[in-house]
Amino acid sequence: MKVSIVGVTGYSGLELVRLLNNHPNVTIVSVHATRDIGQKLSNIYSYLKGVCDLPIEVFDSQAIMAKSDLVFFATPSGVAKELSADFVKADFPVIDLSGDHRLPAETYQKWYGKEPAEQEILNQFTYGLTDFTYVAGKKWIANPGCYATATSMALIPLIQAQAIDLKSIIVDAKSGLTGAGKVLSESSHFVNVHDNYVTYKVNRHQHIPEIVQTLKQFDSQLDHIQFSTSLLPVNRGIMATCYVQLKEGVTEDDIKQAYQKAYADKPFVRLQSSLPELHNVISSNFTDIGFAYNSVTNILTVVSVIDNLVKGAAGQAMQNMNLMFGFEETAGFMRIPSYL
Structure with a gap:
């Protein structure tokens, strides 16, 4: 399966790169951010050299949908709500790691202090606390905080x-x-x-x-x-x-x-x-x-x-992806914690 990551230069975005790179069924085909456009991700973060040498691209929903099967939003709150509508209207799968699709519009505005996404879009998202939510076959996931x-x-x-x-x-x-x-x-x-x-x-x-x-x-x-x-x-x-x-x-x-x-x-x-x-x-x-x-x-x-950054963000997002698309729930994960 081919995936894209929007907001790749944040902590959660970089953690998605680390985890997805180890997934047997996934290839990262594009990464997106608002800065360093055209630079290879591995030129900015040298620990990724030979792991993810993709260039950082400007966000383009149509280009993402043309080359990917799923998009992850690892953006700060207030960004994904502006960008998700194109994907929902095109019936294209989204996993949003930000808080933009977790709460009803009025509650989001009160606690985040930002304008919420359209209620019609919010209604399409499933809150994906993986151990208690059935997400198999779902297309739009609000990843928990x-x-x-x-x-x-x-x-x-x-x-x-x-x-x-x-x-x-x-x-x-x-x-x-x-x-x-x-x-x-x-x-x-x-x-x-x-x-x-x-x-x-x-x-x-x-x-x-x-x-x-x-x-x-x-x-x-x-x-x-x-x-x-x-x-x-x-x-x-x-x-x-x-x-x-x-x-x-x-x-x-x-x-x-x-x-x-x-x-x-x-x-x-x-x-x-x-x-x-x-x-x-x-x-x-x-x-x-x-x-x-x-x-x-x-x-x-x-x-x-x-x-x-893992169970609290990128890991749960990948776990949601596994369950959404019928992969083994543990695919790409079962490594011993680093401990030190």
């Missing part, structure tokens, strides 16, 4: 099992710096991040409505969660630490069974006997989940870790 993926994966089994007080959910999520994107800012400057720990966007992060929207599918009575985000002085990885109160009569064994039932046939979810750590998932598509119960407070702590 990184915080949303880690948090939803931690909480869905508990909500499915009706094991927790829905009003008790508190999430403390932490991300490596690549989660903030490549645009330089005061918050990502080395001297402000190195040997530091910064909490940001408390109650304001744009993934909050995405998480609530997803969790409501499993219990419509859920209205909100308490959610905070922090930056870790590491390159990549997300750790979502979730605190919930168990309903009366729910035991640790009930919790264990809920997770085993939810993830029994999921190749990229690993249930750990202890609380997981970031190093165990770096550069992989795995989600590692573990929990600990405090019988004194009746609080369950659940920790979910992912690589924000």
Whole structure:
């Protein structure tokens, strides 16, 4: 299958190049960006020499559709919503890694502060949380956000099992710096991040409505969660630490069974006997989940870790592609995490 990548010079775009290059059924035939047009991608990023020597092309929807079978958008929020309509109207498959097609128009405008895509276009997209969404045969996928993926994966089994007080959910999520994107800012400057720990966007992060929207599918009575985000002085990885109160009569064994039932046939979810750590998932598509119960407070702590650029972005996008087109779900993936 032939694919194109729009937004190839961002972190997620480059991660798509890395992953798709290892896929046995895929060839990258074009890469697109808004700068360095005509330059070989490998001239800009020398680690790609001999791996992806394609020239960077200006975006042209007709040219992409003429040479490809699928287009990935790895663009900043606010871009894909302007460019996706041509593909949808032409019945051409799209996987959008940005937030532009995840939320209803009114919600998107409130939380992203941008004009939304046309509702007619938004209605065509399926939210592709791969472990809980059937995407086989779908053509237009809104790939979930990184915080949303880690948090939803931690909480869905508990909500499915009706094991927790829905009003008790508190999430403390932490991300490596690549989660903030490549645009330089005061918050990502080395001297402000190195040997530091910064909490940001408390109650304001744009993934909050995405998480609530997803969790409501499993219990419509859920209205909100308490959610905070922090930056870790590491390159990549997300750790979502979730605190919930168990309903009366729910035991640790009930919790264990809920997770085993939810993830029994999921190749990229690993249930750990202890609380997981970031190093165990770096550069992989795995989600590692573990929990600990405090019988004194009746609080369950659940920790979910992912690589924000893989399972939180490019990896889940490729997993969605595999399921959409009938490839083996693990095709192109099964490598040991880098750990160090």
